[in-house]
Amino acid sequence: MSRVGVYPGSFDPVTRGHEDLIRRSLRFVDRLVVGVAEHSGKQPLFTLEERVELLKTVVAGEPRVEVTAFRGLLVDFARRVGASVVIRGVRAVSDFEYEFQMAFMNRQLWDQLETVFLVPALELAFLSSSLVREVARLGGDVSDFVHPEVERALKAKFAK
Amino acid sequence: MSRVGVYPGSFDPVTRGHEDLIRRSLRFVDRLVVGVAEHSGKQPLFTLEERVELLKTVVAGEPRVEVTAFRGLLVDFARRVGASVVIRGVRAVSDFEYEFQMAFMNRQLWDQLETVFLVPALELAFLSSSLVREVARLGGDVSDFVHPEVERALKAKFAK
Amino acid sequence: MSRVGVYPGSFDPVTRGHEDLIRRSLRFVDRLVVGVAEHSGKQPLFTLEERVELLKTVVAGEPRVEVTAFRGLLVDFARRVGASVVIRGVRAVSDFEYEFQMAFMNRQLWDQLETVFLVPALELAFLSSSLVREVARLGGDVSDFVHPEVERALKAKFAK
Amino acid sequence: MSRVGVYPGSFDPVTRGHEDLIRRSLRFVDRLVVGVAEHSGKQPLFTLEERVELLKTVVAGEPRVEVTAFRGLLVDFARRVGASVVIRGVRAVSDFEYEFQMAFMNRQLWDQLETVFLVPALELAFLSSSLVREVARLGGDVSDFVHPEVERALKAKFAK
Amino acid sequence: MSRVGVYPGSFDPVTRGHEDLIRRSLRFVDRLVVGVAEHSGKQPLFTLEERVELLKTVVAGEPRVEVTAFRGLLVDFARRVGASVVIRGVRAVSDFEYEFQMAFMNRQLWDQLETVFLVPALELAFLSSSLVREVARLGGDVSDFVHPEVERALKAKFAK
Amino acid sequence: MSRVGVYPGSFDPVTRGHEDLIRRSLRFVDRLVVGVAEHSGKQPLFTLEERVELLKTVVAGEPRVEVTAFRGLLVDFARRVGASVVIRGVRAVSDFEYEFQMAFMNRQLWDQLETVFLVPALELAFLSSSLVREVARLGGDVSDFVHPEVERALKAKFAK
Numbered sequence: 001m002s003r004v005g006v007y008p009g010s011f012d013p014v015t016r017g018h019e020d021l022i023r024r025s026l027r028f029v030d031r032l033v034v035g036v037a038e039h040s041g042k043q044p045l046f047t048l049e050e051r052v053e054l055l056k057t058v059v060a061g062e063p064r065v066e067v068t069a070f071r072g073l074l075v076d077f078a079r080r081v082g083a084s085v086v087i088r089g090v091r092a093v094s095d096f097e098y099e100f101q102m103a104f105m106n107r108q109l110w111d112q113l114e115t116v117f118l119v120p121a122l123e124l125a126f127l128s129s130s131l132v133r134e135v136a137r138l139g140g141d142v143s144d145f146v147h148p149e150v151e152r153a154l155k156a157k158f159a160k
Numbered sequence: 161m162s163r164v165g166v167y168p169g170s171f172d173p174v175t176r177g178h179e180d181l182i183r184r185s186l187r188f189v190d191r192l193v194v195g196v197a198e199h200s201g202k203q204p205l206f207t208l209e210e211r212v213e214l215l216k217t218v219v220a221g222e223p224r225v226e227v228t229a230f231r232g233l234l235v236d237f238a239r240r241v242g243a244s245v246v247i248r249g250v251r252a253v254s255d256f257e258y259e260f261q262m263a264f265m266n267r268q269l270w271d272q273l274e275t276v277f278l279v280p281a282l283e284l285a286f287l288s289s290s291l292v293r294e295v296a297r298l299g300g301d302v303s304d305f306v307h308p309e310v311e312r313a314l315k316a317k318f319a320k
Numbered sequence: 321m322s323r324v325g326v327y328p329g330s331f332d333p334v335t336r337g338h339e340d341l342i343r344r345s346l347r348f349v350d351r352l353v354v355g356v357a358e359h360s361g362k363q364p365l366f367t368l369e370e371r372v373e374l375l376k377t378v379v380a381g382e383p384r385v386e387v388t389a390f391r392g393l394l395v396d397f398a399r400r401v402g403a404s405v406v407i408r409g410v411r412a413v414s415d416f417e418y419e420f421q422m423a424f425m426n427r428q429l430w431d432q433l434e435t436v437f438l439v440p441a442l443e444l445a446f447l448s449s450s451l452v453r454e455v456a457r458l459g460g461d462v463s464d465f466v467h468p469e470v471e472r473a474l475k476a477k478f479a480k
Numbered sequence: 481m482s483r484v485g486v487y488p489g490s491f492d493p494v495t496r497g498h499e500d501l502i503r504r505s506l507r508f509v510d511r512l513v514v515g516v517a518e519h520s521g522k523q524p525l526f527t528l529e530e531r532v533e534l535l536k537t538v539v540a541g542e543p544r545v546e547v548t549a550f551r552g553l554l555v556d557f558a559r560r561v562g563a564s565v566v567i568r569g570v571r572a573v574s575d576f577e578y579e580f581q582m583a584f585m586n587r588q589l590w591d592q593l594e595t596v597f598l599v600p601a602l603e604l605a606f607l608s609s610s611l612v613r614e615v616a617r618l619g620g621d622v623s624d625f626v627h628p629e630v631e632r633a634l635k636a637k638f639a640k
Numbered sequence: 641m642s643r644v645g646v647y648p649g650s651f652d653p654v655t656r657g658h659e660d661l662i663r664r665s666l667r668f669v670d671r672l673v674v675g676v677a678e679h680s681g682k683q684p685l686f687t688l689e690e691r692v693e694l695l696k697t698v699v700a701g702e703p704r705v706e707v708t709a710f711r712g713l714l715v716d717f718a719r720r721v722g723a724s725v726v727i728r729g730v731r732a733v734s735d736f737e738y739e740f741q742m743a744f745m746n747r748q749l750w751d752q753l754e755t756v757f758l759v760p761a762l763e764l765a766f767l768s769s770s771l772v773r774e775v776a777r778l779g780g781d782v783s784d785f786v787h788p789e790v791e792r793a794l795k796a797k798f799a800k
Numbered sequence: 801m802s803r804v805g806v807y808p809g810s811f812d813p814v815t816r817g818h819e820d821l822i823r824r825s826l827r828f829v830d831r832l833v834v835g836v837a838e839h840s841g842k843q844p845l846f847t848l849e850e851r852v853e854l855l856k857t858v859v860a861g862e863p864r865v866e867v868t869a870f871r872g873l874l875v876d877f878a879r880r881v882g883a884s885v886v887i888r889g890v891r892a893v894s895d896f897e898y899e900f901q902m903a904f905m906n907r908q909l910w911d912q913l914e915t916v917f918l919v920p921a922l923e924l925a926f927l928s929s930s931l932v933r934e935v936a937r938l939g940g941d942v943s944d945f946v947h948p949e950v951e952r953a954l955k956a957k958f959a960k
Contacts, residue, residue: 117597277437424606757917
C-alpha cells in the first residue's frame, strides 16, 4: 500500500523550515503532495504561480515530492490526490490551538483524513514566512532562513 | 431578584456553538440579552441587520432571550439593559488571554459587571464563526455547524 | 427559583483570592456551598477540620454562604446540596487546561451541572494557597494575602 | 519498506483515548509496538505486568499491534524494535510543551527517530489516565472512558 | 561601562503600561532609547510624529530617556544607538510566543543584542494600546490608562 | 553604580542551559550571585553542598560570578547580597505562568527587586535539570547537556 501525504500551506515564501518539514515527512509517507493554497484574506507577497515555482525549485531532485496549487477545501484536495494524511508543523502554542481547530474541522468534513504534527528542527523552530518577509522588507539578511533562489526573489520583490 | 445577563459578540454568523452557550446561560440568568456588536475593524460578512435577524430566527421560541444590536461600550450597553453578568464562552488558550484582558478592562470601567466564562459542548468546542465562513466560502458542508436558516444565508451570500 | 452554587477546593489554607471569588459568586447564586475537599494525593498542611474552621471564620457574617467538607465525587456532592452551578476561579493558562478537563468530565458524569469560571480581582490574580504556604514557611509576611486568623494559624503551624 | 511505530506511555490504565490513538496510528504505520514504560517516579496504580495485560486485552484481535514493557531510554527501545516513528497524542497546551521537550531530547539522542503527534477523537480529548483513576477511586462510573475489562480491574483495585 | 537599552514599540499611543516599563528599565540600564517604529502593516491611529511627540511629553523630566523614531531592522537601530539590551514587556501567553520568535530572530541577526523581558505592574498587566484605542473610540473613559496629554490627543482624534 | 543580580534555582544539577544564562546575565549586571536554593518539597538528587560545588566548578574562572547556598525567602537573600535584579530564564509557556506568579509575589514582598527574564540559547531551550536526571538515570548520554564534571557526578550517583 502506498501512503500519500499532503502538506498544505501558503508558502509565502517557502522557508528552510518548510524544507525541513518536507524532508521529515518523507520518512513516513511514500509520496508527498505540497499543496500551495490561494490566500483567502490578505494579499500575499508572491503570486500563487511564484510561490509554486519557488517551491518547485527548492524540492527539485526529490522525486517523491510533487508541488501543486489548490483552491477550495483541503479535504477535497486531499481526496483528489489520494492522500490519507495531512502534514503540519507546529511551532508555538498559539499556533497549535489554531491547528487543533483545523484538524477537528477537517476530520468532521472527511473522517478518512488524519492530521499529523511534526516538530521542526530546533534551529528552525522560530522561523515563519511572515518573519522572513518582514526582515527582507527591512533589508535584513535572510540567507540563513531561505533557499538562495528565494532570497533572490525576495530581493527582487522589495527592490521594486 | 431578577438576574439579567448579556451575551455580546459579532455573530457573523451565529453558530451551533453560540446556540449552545445561550442555552447554558439560561441556567443561571432569568433573562438573556444577546448583544450583536457592530464590527469595529474588518468588514463583516453579514450586515448588522442580517446578523440580528439570523439570531432572532435561531432563538425564536425562547421567551427569556432577547436579541438586539448595540453600539459603543459593552459596559454601557449592559447598564442600559439592567444586566449584572456578561456571558462569554471560552474555546482555546489564545482566546482566553484576550478574554481576560476584556474582563479586567470592563471591570475597571464598571465594577458592578461580572464576567462569567462557560465551557461549550465538547463537540462544538472547536467551532468558530470564521471557520464556518471559510468552509462555506470554499463550498464545504456546514449543516452540522449552523442552523438551516444560517446555512441558507451563507449559500446565498457566496452564490453572489 | 433559588439558585445554589458550589465552590469546591482544598483551601489549604483559604486566601484573600478565595474570599474574593466567594463574594463575586454571590452576585449570581442565591446560596453558595463552599465544599472543602479531602486531599487525595499529597498531605495537606492543614487538616480537613482546620481548613473548614478557617473558612467558617473567614465567611462569618455572610448568611448566604455555607462551608462543609466533602468526600467523593464533586457531582455527587453538588447533587446532594441541590447545586446547579460549580464556581471556579481561573488564574493562569496551565490552570485553565486542567479546569477544562474537569469541567468536561463533570458534565459527562452529570450533565445538569454547569461549570462557570470567574476572574479574580486583578491584585489577587497571582495568588495561590501553595505560594502562601511557601512564603509563610520561609518566614515571609503573608498578611496581605490571607485573613488575620489564617495568618495566625500559619504562624502556629510553622512555629512547631 | 515496512514502517514500524512505537507508542510509549505508562497506560495506568489504558483508556478509550489510548485505544483511539492506536487505531489512528495504524493508518500510517505497518506495525505498532505499544511500549509500556515502568513508572520512574510515583508509584503506579497497576503493576507493569497488569498494565501490559490490560493493554493486550484491549488490542486483542489487532494483528498489527504488539504490546511490550520497556525499561531504559525510549530511543534505545525504538531502535531495538526497529521503529522509525514515535506516536504521541496531544491533549492540551501544557501537555504539548512537555511533549516538545521530549521530542527534541529524543531527536538529540537519536536523530533517526521522528516524533509525530496525533489529535485524539474530540469526545476523548479531555480524557487522561489520572482523571480515570481519580473518578474510579471516588466510586464514579468510568464505563464511558475505559474498556469493560479495565473497568473491572479498577473496581477490583479500589475494592481492596 | 555605560549600558544602553532600547525599548522598541509602535506606541499607538503610549499608555501607563509603557511608562511603567520605562521606569523599570532605568533600574538596570544607564540610558534608555525609546524607539518608535513605523507601522509596517496596518494604518496607525497616530502618525509617527504624533507618537514620538506624545512619548516625549510623557517622559519629559527623565534625563536618562531619549525618544526617537526608527525605520528598518531593530538590530540596526540598536547598533546605531550603541545599545546592548532590548527591553520588552510581557503581558500574556500568546504575546510571549511572538516575543520569543522576535528574540531568537534578532539574536540570529546580531548576537551581541540581548533581549530582556520585564513584568509590568500588576494593575497595568492587562493594558494594551489597542484596548485603549478601542475604549476611547467608543467614548469610554481612559484617564486611568494614559497620561492626560494622551487622553486629550485621543479625544481630539475621535472628535474628528 | 555597581549592579548586582541574583540567579536563583535548585540546579539539580547545573546544565549547559544554566551556564548559558549566567553568561548572558553578565552582559547587564556587574556581579552575579548564583543562589542555590534548598529543595523545599521533593528530595533532590544532589545534596545542597554537591550542587554548590558543581556550580563552582562550572563557573570557575569567571571572577564576576559568586555561588552560594541560600535558605529562606529569595527577597531576603537578594537584599542581603545587595542585588536589585533577579535573573530568570524562560523555556516554555507553562513555565512562564509560574514565573509570573513568583515575580509578582516577590515584588509584593520587596518592591525594589526587579525580575528580568532572559531567553536561553535556542539549542538549549528544551533543556531542564529533570530531563537531564531522567536521561542519565536511564543510562543515556548527557555529555551535550552538562559540563564533564557534572556528567561524572551523575554517573557516580546512578552507579550506586
